[in-house]
Amino acid sequence: MQAIVEHLEHRRFLKSHLAFDALPYWETTKYIYVARDARDVFMSAWNHIRAYTPLAREMLNSGEHAPAEPFLEPPEDIREFWRLWMTRGTYPWESDGFPYWSHLHHARTYWDHRHLPNLLFVHYNDLKVDLPGEMRRIARFLEIEVPEEKWPMLADAATFASMKRDAALLGPEMDMIFEGGANRFLYKGTNDRWRDVLTAEDLALYESAAARTLTPELKRWLESGAASGVVPK
Secondary structure (H helix, E strand, O other), rough: HHHHHOOOOOOOOOOOOOOHOOOOOOOOOEEEEEEHOOOOOOOOHHHHHHOOHHHHHHOOOOOOOOOOOOOOOOOOHHHHHHHHHHEEEOOOOOOOOOOOOOHHHHHHHHEEEEOOEEEEEHHHHHHHHOOHHHHHHHHHHHHHOOOHHHHHHHHHOHHHHHHHHOHHHHHOHHHHHEEOOOHHHHOOOOOHHHOOOOOHHHHHHHHHHHHHHHOOHHHHHHHHHHHHHHOOO
């Protein structure tokens, strides 16, 4: 991976799921944190964990950093998975997120450094509401000048519908990882599906987990983005 990155001729960019305190930090590097409501993240995680192929599960359970116990077989009941996800951590410093990592802890590691001038916060809700505006904001942060006539094409290419239409570009490995391939990976891209799934009892678990890990301001922002009135800075 290092060799690939070092030989890139264009501006280098890397995507990571690591928490901020697990990343190397340089003042000369710009960081963009993209957030989403934890309950919407859960619905996406449920889709993924149910779609893993036998090969994907074998890969998750093997290798140098294999988990201490086999990666979770998907429960039949989505609410059973929710209870695990909200009450059990994978690592000692987490209290939720099993069998992945804690979305709440992950968000908090970035939020605690929001004062940094080279860290930009972007919310999934805001991308849904005003994709062109958010793309322009990201371009300003990265100091990228885009010809005005190219913006409509770029914004259209970044929509979920366009990505799903062009899912084959993600490569044949998607068929090895997910039953249904890239179309299952890029499933719906919508918010609030959890409202038809989670009960008041389930949501109480979320409130408890959020109280353990999030500040009130971060909780409001994670749930709503710019509509919360909270400005990360």
